[in-house]
Amino acid sequence: TIEDVGNTAVTIEDVGNTAAFLCSDLSAGITGEVVHVDGGFNIAAMNELDLD
Template sequence: MLSYNESRAPLKKNVSISEVGNAASFLASDLASGITGEILYVDAGYNITAMGSLEEVN
C-alpha cells in the first residue's frame, strides 16, 4: 500500500511523521498567527489526485 501511494503521489514520496509534526508545530507557532480556517494538507500532493482502486494494486 505504501509503495502504491508513493508511486501515485505527485511528489513521488510518502510523508514522514516528522513532516506532519513540522506542520503542526508551524500551526501552533506565532508564525501562523494570521492563519484561520484553513486546511493544511501534508500528503505529498496526494489530495489533488485521489486514490485509485485498490484492485489496481494487485
C-alpha cells in the first residue's frame, strides 16, 4: 500500500542486486536513467514538494 512506500529500510543487498542487474544483459534496454534504490521514498515524498 502507499503507506508502506518509503518505510522500508534499504539493505546493502538491495543496492548490490540493483548494481548487478544494471551490469547484466537483462538491463540492455535501460539507458540514461536514474535508478533510485530507496524503497519508494523518492516517489512517496513527491507530494511533500513545495512548488511555489
